[in-house]
Amino acid sequence: MRTAGGRATVICEGVWRRAPVRMIEVVCNDRLGKKVRVKCNTDDTIGDLKKLIAAQTGTRCDKIVLKKWYTILFFYFFWYTIFKDHVSLGDYEIHDGMNLELYYQ
Secondary structure (H helix, E strand, C coil): CEEECCEEEEEECCEEEECCCCEEEEEEECCCCCEEEEEEECCCEHHHHHHHHHHHHCCCHHHEEEEEEEEECCCCEEEEEECCCCCECCCCCCCCCCEEEEEEC
């Protein structure tokens, strides 16, 4: 699998094919009582997702930070990923129904 033009492509018998674009629903929770469900495409960028969240919450999109926390239970080790604006949801492997943490800077 290779990437070209921001979307994953698959080589099959020498022919480049683009991965299908799907409509997904992402759930963003700010842990302060606000939970936002946003419908978007897999080829949308994180910046586009922030604009959709900003339209629903009434905050400015440049003040929104999206993170995903990961935990290893055996070692009690925690880390997180801060999503960058120019990368697409498909490249981060964000799927339908996935939960993201919503922070404000």
